[in-house]
Every structure is written in structure tokens, then in C-alpha cells.
Amino acid sequence: MRAVVASRPGAPEVLAVTRRAVPQPAAGEALVRVVAAGVNRADLMQRAGTYPGAAADPILGLEVSGVVVATGADVSEGLIGREACALLPGGGYAEYVAVRAAHLAPVPAAVSLRDAAGLMEAAATVWSNLYMPSPPEPGSWMLVHGGASGIGSLAVQFAVAHGVRVATTVGSPEKGLFVEKLGAELVIDHRRQDFADELLERGIRPATVLDIIGADYLERNLQVLGRGGRLVIIGHQSGASTQIDLSRLLLGNLTVTGSGLRMRPDHEKDRIIDDLVRHIWPLYERGEIVPTTHAALPFEQAAEAHQLLEQSHHRGKVLLLADPDLPPTPDRQP
Template structure:
């Protein structure tokens, strides 16, 4: 099968489309013929050598796919061959076939195409596990999402609004701001034009939950805009890994700072997240309340172009690959 690896860490040129043996499903796994694979910033980090796969996981890039099941391993009885599914992976998605634990697989929700389904599992699980399971976002809360035009951002806006939250986002362009408002964002802040903390203060806004992809660069400002008992959840480090935390400010607000990673979690934890997310999010996709936002789809051979789009942050929503 064709697959994408980056045997030597580096830039776009490090990506190689190679021929590798087709995997076989182990007990408890299913083998998926990939229709589409989502491209995520974690893949760019892996290509650069900054985010290696967990021990025992393939070095083929890719953390989510859609496709149809072609065979199942011992013990799998509820996902027969031919079922159209979306899957959350620890790796292996940039390929024609991938084997994945059955608990990390879900049938594609009604109302979306099999191709578009390639861009829902990673973002939906990331948002659900962080904003709702850890952040405990409630009806009437205010959610601040950094990177509102990203795949995670566009999903977080929609889910936040679907569950009755006020949603504030930071974006990098007027076009992304317009899309975020169309998706339901109540306030958009162009971080290239103004300081988000100052803008929120001027508007009298405080955040009960913050979903942050920036990390160190935003730590102080994030804490400053937290509401009393607010929860800051850091899921990315685009702005660095080290910063000084004002514990006094955190203590005065009785607030919490949490940092999480989805990829490194053991399969039973991922399966529990998938199950909880599907129960809550799939009905919203099926009735049209929430939809995947797809920026562009590229053939597997153009994986370098797909990575460049994410490098440039020129996308709104998800970028997909089709083997």
C-alpha cells in the first residue's frame, strides 16, 4: 500500500510517499480501507521530529481517517466488513489501509459524506474531551477558543453554541473572523491587530473555559481573562513551552490550568472518549446543527501541499488527504 512517512525529520521535503506492507488487524482491531485522512498540526510536529509516535506505534503519519472496514480481528463482532466508519488513531492514517482498535472507531453519522468524515474524529474528540469532559463547560458559560478558524476551532465554536455557551475566538484574518461568526461565534478578535486580553477587558468579557493551542506565549494573558473558578486547558505549544505562572492571580480566581494530549492516551481511554463523544456529538451532526468545515482535499501524493497550507495557516477548517 502507499503511505506517507518522514524518515528524516525536517521540512516539507522530509515527506515521502512509499510502498509498505498492508497491515493486518490484530485481535480487537479492524482494518479500514482509507477514504480520507485528516491533516493535523501534530503531523507537522511529527514530521519535524518534535512529536514522535508512542512506543509500538507505526511511523506512518496521520491521526484520523474515514473509510470502510475490509476485515476484522478476533473478538470484533459489531463492526462488519463494509461498514462506513471514522476512526481516531495513534498513527498510520496517511495510507491506503490502517488497522485500529475497534473502540476507537464509530460508524459515520448521517448527513455527511464519507470523505468529509475524514476530518471529524480528531477535532470532535479533542473538543469533547477537553472542553466538556475536563473543562466541564456548562450552559451559559463563556468559552474562549484560540485559533477559531482551525479545524479544532470551527468544531469548538459549533459545539459550544450547541450546548448553550457564549463563544469568543481569536483569529488571524477578517475572512476567518467572518466564517467564525457564521458558525455562531459571539465575539471575534484578530490577534494580529489587537491584544486579545485587552479586547476582552474592554468588552467586559471573562472566560469560564479557555481552549488554548498557543501555550507559553499566552499563559499570563489567559490567566488574566479567566473568570472566577475558570479552567484553562492547554492542548498546544505553538507559542513555546516555558512561561512564568502568576500563582497569586490563579489563586485569587480559584482557577485551574490543565494540559492534555490525546495521542499518548492508552486505547481504553481513547475508546471511552470516542464513546462519550459519539453519544453527544453524532446526533448534532446528523441533524445539521454541527458540520465539518473542510478547507481543501488533496491526493496523497500532494501531501506536501497539504502540510504547507497548515504551515501558512491559510486554511479555515480541515485539510484532508485522499489515498
């Protein structure tokens, strides 16, 4: 099979299409013929050699969509032929991938098989971090940093669908228009505006903050949170180390949490995926939230796909196409 690997740690140019043996599904697994794979920042970190605990397999990719073509022991053969999307520990940039059967989900109605490749990582991150502990109250404010990203664009839509008011930061006017169409009430261009100043001037004290920036935003995130608020950190693009004023946590009764998805044990992922199908998939099926595919590129353009994310030129998800019958699509807004 064809697969995209990082030949060595480095820049996007180290990505190359190579040949690998088709994996065989072990007990509890299914074999998926991949149509498309989602591209995530964790892939960029693994390619660069900076992702802690990344899988030893040089094939990148944490989510795919495709068709089940075989099953291992203890997995029903009734899955064969079904279209599905999957959450993976790695190996998604390939024409075939063996995946734990419990980590498969049906493709929601009204979502194309191609676009389904970009659902699992974002949906699992949003649900597990924002809604599994305790859902935000309808009518409260949520601040989403990077609202035009794959995770951010889903977080905005999911919050709006549940009656939560959303403020979000973006890096360009075009991204601002994009997130406004998704339902964000307040859009802050972080290249020209200080998000803390903008929120405090309006008297907006979010109950929840979803942060991908890390060190540079920590103090301001705590500054704007309302009493009893929760800061959820899922990335640290500006760095992982900084100082914190503990008195702000105590006086504001604030909670700071952080979690990754890839390193969670399988039984936790089982529950998360079951929850997605019950709670998020119906919103896709009713059109209350929509996929946000920015571009879908063939395997041979994997380096370009990584550059889109690194340069933050994307709005929504970037996909890689394994199926040659699906042509590349130009950049677009949903």
C-alpha cells in the same frame, strides 16, 4: 499499498509516497480501506522530529475514514463493509490501516465519507478537554484561540450548540467571517488586536479558555478568566516554557489543565469515542454542527497539505485522499 512517509525529519518536502505491505488486523482490530485521512499539527511535529513519544511507524496520520474490509479475532465480521471513521496512534496516511475496533465510529448521517476523515481528532479533543471534566454552563463565555482551525471550528460550534457564548481569536478578516458564520459572537484579530484588552474593555470574563498557543498567551489567559474559571491548554505553538504568577491562580480560584490525546491509554480513548457517538454525532445528524473541510488533496500533495497548516492558510480541516475515485477539491468554506 501506497502510503505517505517522512523519509527523515525535516520540512514538508521530506514527505513521499511509497509502497508498504498491507497490515493484517490483530485480535481486537479491524482493517480499514482508507478513503481519506485528516491532517493535524501533531503530524507536522512528527514529520519535523519534534513530537515526543510519537509512534515508531514512519507513516503519519491520526484519523481516517473508510470502509472496514476485514476483522481480526474477537471482532465481529458484521463490521465488514461498514463505513466508519477511526482514531489512530499513527499510520493513517495509507490506503489501508489496522485499527482497534473500539476506536471506530460510524459516519454520522449527513456527513460524507470523505469529510468524516476530519471528525475524530477534533471531536475527541474538544469533548475530552472541555466536556468530560465538567461542561461549561449555558450562558457563560468561552474563549477559543485559533477559532478557524480544525479543533477551534468544532469547539466554537459545539459550544454554541450548548448555549455557551463564544469569543475567539483569528489571524485574518477572512477567518473572522468564517467563525462568525459558525456562531462566534466576538471575533478578535490577534494580528491587530490584543485579546485581553478587547475582552476586558467589554467586561467579558470567560469561564473557559481553550488555548493552542502556550507560553505567549499564558499570563493574558489568566488575566481574563473569570473567578473559578478554567484554562485548558492543548498546544504550545509559541513555546512550552514561561513563568506564572501563582497568586493569580489563588486569588481567582483558577484551574489550569492540559492534556494530549495520542498518548492516552486505550481504555480512555474507548470511553471518549463512545461519548462522541452519543453526544456529538447527533448534532452532526441534526445539522447543528457541520464538517469544516477546507481542502482535500491527494497523497501526492501531502507536502502542500502540511504547508497549509504551517502557514495557517486553512479554515477548518485539511484532508488527504487515498481513494483515487475521489478527486481533489479546491479550497472552500463550508
